[in-house]
Amino acid sequence: MNTSATFSDTDAAPPRSLHLLPVAVNTPAHSGVGDLLSYASSAPLPPGTLVRVPLGAREVLGIVWDAPETPQSLPAGVQPRAIAGVLQGIAPLAPAWRRLVAFAARYYQRALGEVALAALPPQLRDLDPEQLQRRLRRTQAPVPAAGTIKPIAHSAEQSTAIAQIDVHPGPFLLFGSTGSGKTEVYLHCVARALAADPQAQALILVPEINLTPQLEARVRARFAPLYGDAALVGMHSGMTPAQRLKSWLAAHTGAARIVLGTRMAVFASLPHLALIVVDEEHDASYKQQEGARYNARDLALWRGREQGAKVILGSATPSLESWHASRPPSEDDPQGGRYQRLYMPSRIGAGALPRVRILDMGQQPRHSVFAPPLLAAITERVQRGEQCLVLLNRRGFAPVLHCHACGWKSDCPHCSAHQVFHKLDRTLRCHHCGAASRVPRACPSCGNPDIVPIGRGTEQLEEQLARLLRNVVVEPAGRAARVARIDADTTRAKGALEEQLAQVHAGEVDVLVGTQMIAKGHDFRRITLVAAVQPDGALFSSDFRAPERLFALLMQAAGRAGRDAQYTAASEQPAEMWIQTWHPEHPVYATLRRHDWPAFAGQQLAERREAGMPPFAHQALVRADARSQEVAQAFLSAAADAARAAGLPGLDLVHLFPPVPLAVQRVAGVERAQMLLESPSRAALQAFLAAWQGVLHAERPQHKGLVRWLVDVDPQAI
Structure with a gap:
């Protein structure tokens, strides 16, 4: 572990009574500064002590760290800067916590101080000693209550x-x-x-x-x-x-x-x-x-x-x-x-897993958003007072606005992606960089007033379902059917999600439309039907994990139906999961129909073993962001060439693929490229990445226009 020192302007040697302490601070990413900085203290401080230290012109939070294995000496005639203060009243962070942080920084190829300081609450950096003492006085050991809990019968x-x-x-x-x-x-x-x-x-x-x-x-x-x-x-x-x-x-x-x-x-x-x-x-x-x-x-x-x-x-x-x-x-x-x-494998209370029904959209009327059999099933459930959940993992009204006359699309000016049409507030919003604009009255390219939305989002499904169910009466309440939507757009306000979930639990919502945020973990007791409207996109993704994620999402979504055995038993039909697809014979849907995760997992693992993919290999991505795609790819190629020329440790077991653009290659005006590294040995990959850091630092100044680079160990999306 490298240790650097922060120095004052004076050339005088530090007094003998001062103690030189290694301190972890959040130094700028890829700055090349060592993991630890040396500061002077008038008293010895145990590792884990929280301190305030000067860093440049600022005063920042730091953590006194364990001394490095190889003691570092200061250059002759220089004096370390002094610690500005100690956060009194807070016990030092335990050795186990420091080992966790050190491992995470080492394994994920980040600076020690960055990981350590990010793990602490931000307010620790801002409170003065008096404010901190007030907070500490409020933190008292809990007083055990006198109550008891009833024994719970287990299956x-x-x-x-x-x-x-x-x-x-x-x-x-x-x-x-x-x-x-x-x-x-x-x-x-x-x-x-x-x-x-x-x-x-x-x-x-x-x-x-x-x-x-x-x-x-x-x-x-x-x-x-x-x-x-x-x-x-x-x-x-x-x-x-x-x-x-x-x-x-x-x-x-x-x-x-x-x-x-x-x-x-x-x-x-x-x-x-x-x-x-x-x-x-x-x-x-x-x-x-x-x-x-x-x-x-x-x-x-x-x-x-x-x-x-x-x-x-x-x-x-x-x-x-x-x-x-x-x-x-x-x-x-x-x-x-x-x-x-x-x-x-069994549900509590003898509740059965929902029956999975696959709808072949090739056999349905053209341009159907909801196939007639699915719409009929939803209508029947709602009329009986049961709840339905409709899943579409795309928010907004439509993914893109399009002009048929000239081919214009609502592209984001800063990203290689479309701006999504949000009908309720009449805006076009990029879900990558956040850029927003008003919906134009006519095509900005040719003036054609007939610009139309292409594709569907949760906002459109909510609107269409409300229209299709407008004459449906919920019995025995005798009221009109209610449709609600839960996604990132409807839950931005503080407390909005809790309020909307409470309405669902109270039975005030008959059909809930939403993204994956409602498909997992929630215990909806009244839902008896779940429908996935457009799940096929993930079947043919270039990311090898896409089928796994799709199966998990659909199986988790299916699990929202029929959770209350007594409520489901009172229904005229068992709980159901409907899937609208253009590929009904796909193996993902075949195993999903049987709720057979072991079979799906076995088939996927066999494919990955044959292809040499995780968990039978280990991966890392190195991404470069630059003002142009050429600069980003040139940096990655040069860094790979330099690694081969230097014969870095582990290189014989690490395969470096050529750099390629990301799927969304431009975000907020910055071009992005990535290089995949793969190895059958985790140790070899780690040894190579650690040695490569210096090469990446040295290569950066040679590429004008390079904004940043980063390493992603064990990436979840490629």
Whole structure:
């Protein structure tokens, strides 16, 4: 680990009484500055201490770090700058936390200070000592409540899974169908861990913010009677800076026994961590897409092993990496995988999984948005007072406006993508850079007033369904059918998502239209029919993970139907999942019809093994952003040539593919290119990437117009 020093202008040597300390600070990305900077302190400070230090003309937050293995000496005649202050009252960050951060920085090829400081609440950088002391006084250990909780009866499958988790070290992959009661297994294991040790802490990760309110309410109801309301805190990007600081302090001091959060919570300071739960472990949202591109699921596994905490991964559609890692021993593979696989195939309460119906759109009337059989099924369900969910993973009214006279399309002026037509506010918006403009009255190119939307988004589906169901009466209420939409556009305001979900749960919505944000994790008790309108796009994607993501999305969406066995039993028909497709014979739909994830996973893994793709190989992407595509690709090619010329370690086991433009190659006026690296050896790939960093730094000044470059280890999209 490199150690640099920040120096003052004076040439005098530091007094002997001063202590030279390595400090991690958030230095500019790709600045070439070492991982640690050296500062002077009048007193020794233990590693993990939070300090304020000067950096250039600014004063920034830093963390005193462990001394490097090779001690660094200052050049003769120079004096290090002094630490500006210590954040009093906050215990040093534990060695286990520092090891987690150091591993993440090393593995994902980012600066140590960048990862370490990003893991801390932003408000720690801004509070003066008096303000900080006031915050600390509010963070007190929770007072256990006097209440108790009723014993909960478990199904045979839940009891078996719990027994296995109790006696084995894990990690565990809890493979349970939607509605099988995985959450209850999580909560029981949390209860066991907290009861076994009065200081024990548990971390529960969910993939998206919109899944936290429902789960948080359930966790709070379960544990507040035992440990007090303050024993549970949340951690996600939707919280205010003050809320994030409060939660972080509660976890760091041990006042919080349970932390529930999104991927950022994997870095929470939990000195007494005993259990980690990763719900919906397959979800791509666990992969950070900006800055340090870490995968929270993978870091949770590393942290659990390193800290001696049990780790439970749960999903009805596990990632193929986790499925392969949990393979049972066999004659050909006596060792099996690293995880222990636990099965829970049955739904709680004898509820059946929904019947999957495939609609061949080639046999339906041309230009049908909803095939007549599907529309009839939705109408019947709504008339009986049942709820339906319609899934389309594209927001807006239409993907593009088009002029038939001259061929003009509503292209984004800054990106190689279309601006999406949003009818409600009459705007064209780019979903990549955010550029927005008013819808033109006529074609900007030829003046033709007849410009039309092409394609469909959730906004259009909502409008069309409202029109098609306008005369449908919901019995026994005797009111008109109601259609609502939940997507990123309707949930921007604070509290909007919770309010809309409450309306669905209360039965005030008959048909819910939305994107993937409503297709997973939500416990909709009244929904008996789910429909996927246009899922075919992912079948022929250039990304080899696209079929896996599509199968998982559709199976998760199907799992929203028929979750309440009593409610479904009262219906005249069993719960259903309808899929409108132009390719009804595709293998994805054939296995989905049987709810057969093991068969689908086996077929996909066989293809990947033959092609040498993850999890049988390891990948990294190096992306270059520049003012022109030529500069971006030239930088990547030159860096690859320099790596070969230098004979970098691991190169003999790493294949560097030629640079290519990204699918959306221009965003916000910046051209983007990428180079794929692949190796059968993770160690070889890591050794090469670490050695290549210096080459990339040295090559950058030679390419005028290069804006930035970044490394994405274990990419989730190619």
